[in-house]
Amino acid sequence: MRYRPKGHTVVPDTQNAPDTTIEFLYLSEPDMIAAGVTDMAACVDTMSEMLVDFKRGDYRMAGVENDLHGAQIYFPQESPFEGMPLDGPDRRFMAMPAYLGGSFQTAGCKWYGSNVENRKIGLPRSILMFTLNDKDTGAPLAHMSANLLSAYRTGAIPGVGARYLAREDARIVGIAGPGPMNRTSLEALVAVRPGIDTVKVFGRSQGSIDAYIGWVRENFPGITTVEQVDSLQGAVEGCDIVSIAIPSPSGVDHYPYVADEWVKPGALVLCSAHLALEESLVQRARHVADARSIYEAWGAELPGNAHDTVGIWGMALVDRVRDGRMSPEQFEDLGEIIEGDTPGRTSDDEVFVYSVGGMPVEDVAWATRVYRNAVERGIGTKLKLWDKPALA
Amino acid sequence: MRYRPKGHTVVPDTQNAPDTTIEFLYLSEPDMIAAGVTDMAACVDTMSEMLVDFKRGDYRMAGVENDLHGAQIYFPQESPFEGMPLDGPDRRFMAMPAYLGGSFQTAGCKWYGSNVENRKIGLPRSILMFTLNDKDTGAPLAHMSANLLSAYRTGAIPGVGARYLAREDARIVGIAGPGPMNRTSLEALVAVRPGIDTVKVFGRSQGSIDAYIGWVRENFPGITTVEQVDSLQGAVEGCDIVSIAIPSPSGVDHYPYVADEWVKPGALVLCSAHLALEESLVQRARHVADARSIYEAWGAELPGNAHDTVGIWGMALVDRVRDGRMSPEQFEDLGEIIEGDTPGRTSDDEVFVYSVGGMPVEDVAWATRVYRNAVERGIGTKLKLWDKPALA
Structure with missing residues (x-):
């Protein structure tokens, strides 16, 4: 499989043995900025489009009812186990997967951990990553820093x-x-x-x-x-x-x-x-x-x-x-x-x-746009998953 | 924050301004093999240890009851929307987050998409990625190819x-x-x-x-x-x-x-x-x-x-x-x-x-061991998230 910047369906090459190479982009926070994650006007346009896709039903979120926010890890108030994180303000991990149709046609998952104590060491209370995927093969298209992604889609x-x-x-x-x-x-x-x-x-x-x-x-x-x-x-x-x-x-x-x-x-x-x-x-x-x-x-x-x-x-x-x-x-x-x-x-x-x-569809929408910008502008680090998978 | 290979708690440096740099490892499938993901004897040892941690309760999975397998996206049998994936054998996306204590002390999330049609183009039906995180800050420690990780922990x-x-x-x-x-x-x-x-x-x-x-x-x-x-x-x-x-x-x-x-x-x-x-x-x-x-x-x-x-x-x-x-x-x-x-x-x-x-605790366990091997052996691509976060 060749590098496919826009998440197109993969069509088997019947002439030759299939190319099973999978590559995807890594986008650091500076890469995300260069790719336009802080372009709020464009983000408002994207969210307007996403809300219409959502209203039409052209999306999937998790759960049999298609409406879950995500899967959250809660920590206990106290624990007999040394090292286990304890409950506190914003102390959690959360995975938020979704698929979005319309002009997006991608799936993805935001994954983050939160801890207000991070502020004491100059870090944001949540550190967020987003993985964008080909909707058909499931192959990763990009793995990206998502603090700004999340903040801008929310705003x-x-x-x-x-x-x-x-x-x-x-x-x-x-x-x-x-x-x-x-x-x-x-x-x-x-x-x-x-x-x-x-x-x-x-x-x-x-x-x-x-x-x-x-x-x-x-x-x-x-x-x-x-x-x-x-x-x-x-x-x-x-x-x-x-x-x-x-x-x-x-x-x-x-x-x-x-x-x-x-x-x-x-x-x-x-x-x-x-x-x-x-x-x-x-x-x-x-x-x-x-x-x-x-x-x-x-x-x-x-x-x-x-x-x-x-x-x-x-x-x-x-x-x-x-x-x-x-x-x-x-x-x-x-x-x-x-x-x-x-x-x-x-x-x-x-x-x-x-x-x-x-x-979570908001993250998928904005991630897709920023990712496409990155591909067009040649931003990011190309990573190879494999040339040929060990198990197929 | 300096690069911390073993997920230690971050302690603020009171002498100087905190170092907020976050770096993490990317491990491709060949990197995972080099780091020992196919070492089945070690994996059996790791799973034995994990099952004891699990039995003791030294873990957290998603949900208020701490027992969720993950968050799964189901696709419909049919859809009026062009391009929406449809239900079929193994057609889904799934996020599986967990925290594991014991000698592991890490959190992480497996995220994958599945489609049996992948076989026609030489790809495995599921393409899996795993992100390993510092349990305290939530910072990523590694992003890794997880097809072998998942197959070995399962076996x-x-x-x-x-x-x-x-x-x-x-x-x-x-x-x-x-x-x-x-x-x-x-x-x-x-x-x-x-x-x-x-x-x-x-x-x-x-x-x-x-x-x-x-x-x-x-x-x-x-x-x-x-x-x-x-x-x-x-x-x-x-x-x-x-x-x-x-x-x-x-x-x-x-x-x-x-x-x-x-x-x-x-x-x-x-x-x-x-x-x-x-x-x-x-x-x-x-x-x-x-x-x-x-x-x-x-x-x-x-x-x-x-x-x-x-x-x-x-x-x-x-x-x-x-x-x-x-x-x-x-x-x-x-x-x-x-x-x-x-x-x-x-x-x-x-x-x-x-x-x-x-x-999902099985993935966290084996990912942690393979990641630690990779750090010790100098395997993988070091990626920088940021030197200083834009929003903190």
Whole structure:
């Protein structure tokens, strides 16, 4: 098998003995950057396309129901065994496999370990790798550093929401939770709404707030005003777009709470983590998710009040549809809006609440694009698996 | 972080700025061979040690119950989407993550795609890769070709069984199902019972039988007699060790059936695939599994008669214990025998039926040993992930 940059089906060569050589690309983090992994505008385009493929059903994820996030290793609170990792914030390993159709036609798996202690030695809390595969033979096409891949695909999903749901003239962004999620999210927002000139930042750690504000000043010359606000209310009031990504313990009482009167007419509220909303705001807003079926699948596995267990806003919508507080039509899907099955923003005053989850098809989509760039640009280290397999 | 060949915990350097460089090894299939992946005797030793770690509980697999085989992508029977892979024999992708303690202290994930059509172009039906990781930071230690890794760890498990359960003077081996599974199994049997001089082969495809017999003649000079037999009965009668690995559809009526009178006193019957046994043979034999708790975990997820759904013999044992046809003590665990908690073979006439499953900790164990060999021998291609991560 010759080196096939775009994952085409392998056709046997009937003239000669088949060439069974398999080569694939290794892409380090610098290689990934050179291949465009931080091109947020392209990533938003890719995620828009992926959400349409997803909505059509042209994908497979793990599990007999085709809806698993992945396979996660949990560590125990304590262990009699020397050396066994113990439970802690973000202490896990996780494998996230998927296949994606459309113009992608690839399969792949993200695999990572997480440990907040990594920060003490200058490493990110998660170290992620992604393997991209030929969908037919299963042969590896590339093995790549996936920290940026993952961060950009995650940030691009709010960007797709902003493209279809934010006011065209959006200028002021509220950032609640100045973590990595809200860095790539802001990059995506600026990519789709270049008129953004003001950012208000609320956070719980002064160090993170300072770092975030410094990062905005350094990277976004078009953002002329960056200011700290002292409450969630301050990050919501007067903003055209609000991005809320504040992790919290499970249980509705712990979730960040947004009052109706804080939210400006026409605003888009992006929810990438836990959230609770005042009932009148729930009624006033339109509710759109990146991929409704995923929340429905999660909801099917959780008894009773799913939102109390999993704090992201889409789970509250599952609960509301399930118990009749909301009609199924009120829980909208962005892929349907992108496809034109239902309208996006219909007036300047419409308020949107947009739920952001995260799923392995996003990694496959962006990895495929970055990989194809790398092949075109001659980036990466070519590795040979074998000339002829020992067992065939 | 400096290159740490043995997965030690990273300790922050308080004198200087931390070195955040991450490097890891790429091991192609030829590299894996050079690093000892086909050293079956060492692999049997490693699997013996792993089964003891497993029995003690010094491991983690995926899932909240710590017992998942992995995350599998299933393809549909048909699809409206152009290019989507369709269901077929072995058509799947699978990610299998695990952590293993003991002397291993590593985590890792096997990831592969399977498609029998690969055979037409000279490729194995599955193309497997394995990533080995530092258990604490999650950093990759190695990315390796895993076809041989997987085949040898799989074959070594019957070898461990033969080490503890076969007669010391075993001479005659019956092979039912001359596929790849029974190649590495025979290598393992010869490694632990060098007196083996006769092999009887039963199979459903003359091509596979011929290839198997040729392979035995070429690779095992100590095996002086290799002959084809025309029935399962012929591969069981008179044999000291019988290795049955014949895949079949679900449903007890489809499974290969072994009659009591075929089985020689003192024989070890290795079951790596579906199997049904005559009731008096069930009563006469001792029943040992590679890892009882895995069958119990599978059984807990299957209603009613688990063996009818999953044909491997260990599931029949789960059913029998569950409905009282067998006492829990009659379903033995090899790790307990290795540890000396219960005796292994106690007489020359004792008949053993040994169930072989397969689980991701086996890959972690063998990958760790082969990786450490590679580091010691200077084998492989060193790859750099980054000098300093872009996001930390």
